[in-house]
Amino acid sequence: MSALSVTVLGCSGTYAAAGEACSGYLVQSATTSLWVDCGPGTLANLQEHIGIENLDALVVSHHHPDHCAELPVVYNAVKYFTQRAKLRVLTTAGVRRVTDAFHPDGNSSDLFEWEIVEDRSASVVGDIMIRFSRTDHPVETLAMSFTSGDKSIFYTADTGPDWPLSNLGLKPSLVLGEGTLTETTKDLRIPHICCRHLASEASKVEAERLVVTHIPPNSDKSVHLAEAKMAFSGIVELAATGSTFTV
Numbered sequence: 001m002s003a004l005s006v007t008v009l010g011c012s013g014t015y016a017a018a019g020e021a022c023s024g025y026l027v028q029s030a031t032t033s034l035w036v037d038c039g040p041g042t043l044a045n046l047q048e049h050i051g052i053e054n055l056d057a058l059v060v061s062h063h064h065p066d067h068c069a070e071l072p073v074v075y076n077a078v079k080y081f082t083q084r085a086k087l088r089v090l091t092t093a094g095v096r097r098v099t100d101a102f103h104p105d106g107n108s109s110d111l112f113e114w115e116i117v118e119d120r121s122a123s124v125v126g127d128i129m130i131r132f133s134r135t136d137h138p139v140e141t142l143a144m145s146f147t148s149g150d151k152s153i154f155y156t157a158d159t160g161p162d163w164p165l166s167n168l169g170l171k172p173s174l175v176l177g178e179g180t181l182t183e184t185t186k187d188l189r190i191p192h193i194c195c196r197h198l199a200s201e202a203s204k205v206e207a208e209r210l211v212v213t214h215i216p217p218n219s220d221k222s223v224h225l226a227e228a229k230m231a232f233s234g235i236v237e238l239a240a241t242g243s244t245f246t247v
């Protein structure tokens with residue numbers, strides 16, 4: 001029996017609510033720890049659970065700052081104050097570009113072992129297989145599935161409505177999905193999905209559980225939860241910083 005868990009390091013959508021952090025998650029099996037997305041504020045929260053020295057890899061979905069802005073700060077931590085070898089970073093070319101822009105020589109590969117991934121890439125880290133799928137979002141954005149043994153977690157990253165969750169496969173143990181919008185805040189100019197759409201996608205892939213994340217500050221979380229429950233008959237929960245979901 002394998003087990004996979006996801007611990008929320010931050011889950012505010014677009015920018016962080018007071019006292020909160022943007023997107024970041026710690027995905028763990030018995031032997032492998034992945035930091036998935038590193039939005040502002042998540043490095044502090046990561047250390048409540050694991051030291052930078054003990055991460056097996058950092059996986060970043062796209063180069064919007066609410067998902068990747070800790071990377072130059074992680075570089076500083078690795079360079080000056082931690083005793084670790086290079087940190088493996090699986091991400092898009094865009095994330096590498098914006099991170100390198102912070103480096104005085106324009107190249108952070110002395111400390112980051114960059115592994116550029118794209119639509120349909122697959123990588124293995126420890127005992128976790130990661131598969132990537134490009135979503136419907138203004139910059140190259142990769143949703144991902146994490147599989148260990150017979151358990152799997154799908155993470156939508158950011159997406160608009162024109163990307164099907166089934167591109168990641170079927171029957172995940174859990175979907176961690178962005179539910180940025182509601183029926184009343186839905187707006188075609190905002191490149192995200194509403195909770196009802198997310199829930200119906202989770203139903204289509206026959207997910208066992210759904211965790212809704214990336215809710216913007218000042219949006220009523222209970223409305224997001226209620227709308228997700230309308231279109232998904234399994235367990236639906238809201239992401240909350242510090243909470244862990246185990247499958």
Ligand SMILES: [Zn+2]
Pocket residue numbers: 062064137158
């Ligand atoms: Zn985004």
